[in-house]
Amino acid sequence: MTPNLPAGSGAAAEHRQLLAESVADFATRGTDLARVRRLRGTSAEYDRAVWKKMAELGWLGIVVPERYGGLGLGLAEMAIVARGLARALVPEPLTATAVLAATALAAAENDALKEEQLPRLVAGELLPALAWQEQAGGLDCTAIETRATPFEGGFKVNGVKRFIAGAAQADAFLVSARGAGGVLLLWLPREAAGAQLKLEPLADGRSFGSLRLEDALVPKSRVAASGAAAVEALGRAFDHGCAITGAELTGVMDRALEMSLDYLRTREQFGKPIGAFQALQHRAVDLHIHRELASAVLEEALAVLDRGPAAPARAATASRVKARCADAATRITREAIQFHGAIGFTDEFDVGLYLKRALVLTAWLGGASWHRRRYARLAPGARI
Amino acid sequence: MSPSASNRDYNAMSDEDFRREVRAFFEREYPPQLRYILHRARWREMKDWWRKLYEQGWIAPNWPRERGGMALDAGKMVVYLEEMERHGVARPPDQGITQVGPLIMRFGTPAQQDHYLPRTLSGEYIWCQGYSEPNAGSDLAGLRTAAVPDGEHFVVNGQKIWTSLADDATHIYLLARTGKGAKKQQGISFLLVELRSPGITLRPIRNLAGHEEFCHVFFDNVRVPRGNLVGELDDGWTVAKALLGFERLSIGSPRRPQYALNRLEAVARAKGLFDDPGFVDRFTALKLDIEDGATLYGRFVEQVKRGEPLGQDVSMLKIWTMETWQRLTELLIEAGAEQGVVAGVHDVAGVETDFLNPFYYSRPATIYGGSSEIQRNILAKYVLKLPS
Numbered sequence: 177m178t179p180n181l182p183a184g185s186g187a188a189a190e191h192r193q194l195l196a197e198s199v200a201d202f203a204t205r206g207t208d209l210a211r212v213r214r215l216r217g218t219s220a221e222y223d224r225a226v227w228k229k230m231a232e233l234g235w236l237g238i239v240v241p242e243r244y245g246g247l248g249l250g251l252a253e254m255a256i257v258a259r260g261l262a263r264a265l266v267p268e269p270l271t272a273t274a275v276l277a278a279t280a281l282a283a284a285e286n287d288a289l290k291e292e293q294l295p296r297l298v299a300g301e302l303l304p305a306l307a308w309q310e311q312a313g314g315l316d317c318t319a320i321e322t323r324a325t326p327f328e329g330g331f332k333v334n335g336v337k338r339f340i341a342g343a344a345q346a347d348a349f350l351v352s353a354r355g356a357g358g359v360l361l362l363w364l365p366r367e368a369a370g371a372q373l374k375l376e377p378l379a380d381g382r383s384f385g386s387l388r389l390e391d392a393l394v395p396k397s398r399v400a401a402s403g404a405a406a407v408e409a410l411g412r413a414f415d416h417g418c419a420i421t422g423a424e425l426t427g428v429m430d431r432a433l434e435m436s437l438d439y440l441r442t443r444e445q446f447g448k449p450i451g452a453f454q455a456l457q458h459r460a461v462d463l464h465i466h467r468e469l470a471s472a473v474l475e476e477a478l479a480v481l482d483r484g485p486a487a488p489a490r491a492a493t494a495s496r497v498k499a500r501c502a503d504a505a506t507r508i509t510r511e512a513i514q515f516h517g518a519i520g521f522t523d524e525f526d527v528g529l530y531l532k533r534a535l536v537l538t539a540w541l542g543g544a545s546w547h548r549r550r551y552a553r554l555a556p557g558a559r560i
Numbered sequence: 561m562s563p564s565a566s567n568r569d570y571n572a573m574s575d576e577d578f579r580r581e582v583r584a585f586f587e588r589e590y591p592p593q594l595r596y597i598l599h600r601a602r603w604r605e606m607k608d609w610w611r612k613l614y615e616q617g618w619i620a621p622n623w624p625r626e627r628g629g630m631a632l633d634a635g636k637m638v639v640y641l642e643e644m645e646r647h648g649v650a651r652p653p654d655q656g657i658t659q660v661g662p663l664i665m666r667f668g669t670p671a672q673q674d675h676y677l678p679r680t681l682s683g684e685y686i687w688c689q690g691y692s693e694p695n696a697g698s699d700l701a702g703l704r705t706a707a708v709p710d711g712e713h714f715v716v717n718g719q720k721i722w723t724s725l726a727d728d729a730t731h732i733y734l735l736a737r738t739g740k741g742a743k744k745q746q747g748i749s750f751l752l753v754e755l756r757s758p759g760i761t762l763r764p765i766r767n768l769a770g771h772e773e774f775c776h777v778f779f780d781n782v783r784v785p786r787g788n789l790v791g792e793l794d795d796g797w798t799v800a801k802a803l804l805g806f807e808r809l810s811i812g813s814p815r816r817p818q819y820a821l822n823r824l825e826a827v828a829r830a831k832g833l834f835d836d837p838g839f840v841d842r843f844t845a846l847k848l849d850i851e852d853g854a855t856l857y858g859r860f861v862e863q864v865k866r867g868e869p870l871g872q873d874v875s876m877l878k879i880w881t882m883e884t885w886q887r888l889t890e891l892l893i894e895a896g897a898e899q900g901v902v903a904g905v906h907d908v909a910g911v912e913t914d915f916l917n918p919f920y921y922s923r924p925a926t927i928y929g930g931s932s933e934i935q936r937n938i939l940a941k942y943v944l945k946l947p948s
Contacts, residue, residue, distance in 0.1 A: 437944055449947045457940035458933070464944060465876045472856040500852050545841060552844040 192256060198233060199260030209526055212265045216381020221344035222268045224303075231300025236274045239416070240282055245295035250482035251416060255423035255474065262427030262537075265529055267382060269305070269342030271424060273297070276306040276341075276417040280350050283409035284361055284400035293348075293363070304363075305346040307337035307387050308410055315542045317352065317359075317410035322389065324353035324360050330395040331355065333362065333370075336388050341540060343385020344375060350400060351389070352410055361406040363398040364389075380532040411487055415494035418541050419481055422474050422501035425537050429467050429501075429508040432530040436460065436508075436515045456515065463508045470504040473497055492554040495547035502544040505534040567625060571633045579639050585616065586647040596648035596819055598917040600773045603686055603728035606652035610683045613652075620657045620681055627665065627673075628681045635865035638809075645815035653725045656680035656687035659803060660733045663750070667791040667799050676752065688729035690720040690753070690777060691800070697722075698934050700735075701744045701797065705779060707736035707751060709786070714738070714751065716759075716782040722928075726762050726775035729755055739794045750796035752788040759783070769920035809861070809870060811929050812877025814854035817885035820918040821850060823911065824892045830909030833895060842891060849884045856880065872942035875935040882925040883932065889919040 206229060215221060230236060238254045240246020247253075258270055278297055281290060281304070296302035310321055322335025333353050340349070349371075351362045364371055370392035375383040401409050440451030440460060450456055477497040481490060509531040513520040520527050538544070570578055589612055594605060613619040621640045623629020632640060643649075661680050664672055679685040696703040705718025716736055726732065732753050739747035755762070759782035764772035791799040824843065833839045860874055893900040896915040905914045926932040940946045 437946070440946055451946040452948055454937070454940075457944075457946050458936040460944055460946065461876075461879075461936040461939040464939065465880055468873075468876060469852050469856050469880070472859050473852045476855045476858070496848060496852070499848060548841060548844045548848065549837075551848065552840055 203264035227268050228300040237298035245298045252478040258420045258423040259427035262424035263431040271420045272342030275420045276413045277304040279416050280409045280413035285405045286400050304348040305342040307340045307349040308352045309339045320354045322353040324355040333389045333392045338386045340385035358403040359406040360402050361400040362394045380536045415490045418494040418498040422497035425501035425505040429505045432509045432512040436512045466504040470501045473500045488554045495551040499544045499547040502538040509534040582643040601650035686729045688726045690732045690734035692722045705736045713783045716779045720777040723775045745797040747794045748796040750790045750799040812881045820888045823913045826911040827895050853880050875938045886922045889922045
């Protein structure tokens with residue numbers, strides 16, 4: 177991959193085309209749904225060998241600056257990978273680690289920590305996850321109960337972090353906590369004393385981690401950011417995570433719609449393909465329109481986010497994407513089950529895997545209603 | 561040629577410069593009382609504006625310069641339409657400019673072109689469209705109005721309906737059956753007919769909004785010169801079909817619902833509806849439906865600007881925009897509560913608001929120009945490639 181191409185240039189377009197091709201190639205030859213089925217419900221959840229392969233393809237460093245071993249590209253490139261892999265339901269935690277954790281760490285202040293950890297993240301050697309959330313539906317990055325109290329020059333941390341995606345094989349966590357001086361972003365190895373991880377099984381066969389911290393010790397050198405910088409790092413990671421989750425949702429709906437249309441063209445009842453019935457045709461058209469809307473909004477939002485807008489515009493844009501993509505994926509994957517009839521309700525048939533993935537991606541990082549409310553508050557010209 | 565038809569090459573201007581010039585002209589010259597009117601503009605209201613545009617050389621943005629038009633390319637055309645919509649500039653009865661003019665240029669004889677085009681440009685000839693019939697709506701090719709050759713004339717019998725502004729028009733362009741083919745699209749011819757011809761009767765039809773904007777047109781042994789046939793005999797379907805595409809882009813413009821959205825926002829603020837989280841969710845969902853639709857529209861506009869032809873997928877814009885517009889006007893009525901069903905213009909916290917008219921005028925939006933159902937059929941067949 178070639179880093180740092182000016183957006184909109186012919187070279188950038190060509191580069192994105194190549195990227196899309198390598199993602200499509202990986203999705204057909206580097207993974208399959210049998211692997212997805214094998215890993216679901218296991219404590220491993222994903223495959224570190226595949227993760228390493230993704231690192232070799234450069235994908236883990238797409239949004240990491242070059243000076244930390246990354247490619248310094250934008251969300252537009254990251255979205256190509258996320259959308260393409262989501263089509264194949266690739267279980268490796270790309271968004272959780274290579275977007276959320278990588279963005280938060282790259283935006284942090286502690287340069288020594290970044291120089292030490294980011295290149296390892298990019299190389300696929302070290303897999304960190306961002307542990308920021310505490311309450312279900314509590315999406316304000318600054319609503320933090322976890323306490324960090326000064327101890328021997330560092331901090332002693334107590335609290336519970338929940339809904340941590342990618343936690344299953346995470347080697348370390350970036351933990352948000354509240355100290356006397358405001359918000360802190362702390363680096364904590366998985367094996368740290370006082371840190372206990374539990375996994376909660378999800379609808380899609382993956383898991384959320386719950387991280388219980390009891391007097392977990394964080395030396396000063398592992399404070400990634402504090403105060404306004406920590407809040408900014410968390411906010412940016414959340415917003416960029418929402419946008420790339422939108423890309424994943426779009427990949428999920430791409431494939432679910434494709435499967436549905438194939439089925440409508442081939443499944444015969446009453447002596448003809450069921451896709452010849454107008455009642456089903458019109459519903460399929462509506463799903464197609466929703467997918468096109470989601471795809472158009474995603475593309476525009478990525479361009480906006482890659483220009484680096486101020487925090488309120490960034491948040492409004494991210495919310496617009498998440499709301500639209502969540503709605504469209506929800507609608508498409510549910511209708512996909514109905515189109516398939518009884519076979520769609522079987523575990524054996526793949527379309528159900530897409531329904532479940534859409535469920536999780538919709539709930540994670542905030543559902544459509546939450547994002548619409550945030551958009552209403554933050555959108556340009558909003559006076560609600 | 562219009563008197564001052566300039567030889568300016570608008571396409572050589574930057575979009576920004578062109579936009580600025582168009583905007584300034586509309587702001588300076590367009591009659592303020594005609595901004596954002598909800599009804600279909602009538603000739604008597606619009607004839608001064610027509611004259612102004614004609615003198616400016618701007619009445620026919622889509623026509624070539626040698627015919628007195630602005631010769632705008634697709635990108636500049638989009639800018640021109642966007643500025644019309646932004647300033648609330650109504651469409652005059654312009655079917656001569658947008659529809660029949662381009663068809664005469666493409667399929668008409670030199671004599672037809674020299675006769676009709678300058679008179680259409682100047683507003684001497686005002687056109688209406690004679691396509692739909694009582695039994696040929698969505699199934700337009702099922703039309704039955706007959707034109708039978710008789711010496712140097714056709715004799716036309718039958719009826720046309722939903723003919724917008726026929727009582728403002730001087731001429732009608734007509735699809736009539738002249739023969740029978742293997743397919744019902746064959747054997748149809750495209751005719752130009754003077755509305756004052758003996759045997760033509762107009763009966764205005766009152767619509768749900770209480771306005772008489774369309775007519776029922778009856779043809780009783782109307783004699784039409786053979787020289788008024790455009791294109792080949794029995795090949796009128798080809799002529800009529802040549803217009804689609806760009807029309808479906810402009811008809812799906814996301815600015816269409818803007819009036820209703822602005823009023824809804826003003827009404828909601830005046831009535832304190834934004835304190836109701838349920839309302840906020842519905843309002844924001846609709847607002848995003850419009851904004852996201854605008855983003856989708858932008859994709860098609862970019863395609864036009866790159867000079868690529870629009871495919872059948874452009875049908876999705878009309879479906880989305882018009883159906884969103886309807887839902888918006890429904891929420892506007894609901895927001896008005898009892899006031900929402902009181903006819904006329906209301907003063908809502910200093911904002912002039914008509915609750916009912918947007919609701920009424922968004923009803924036929926999913927019917928005309930190819931109903932939502934027809935658009936879905938098109939998408940199912942040509943885009944999704946579903947079997948039939």
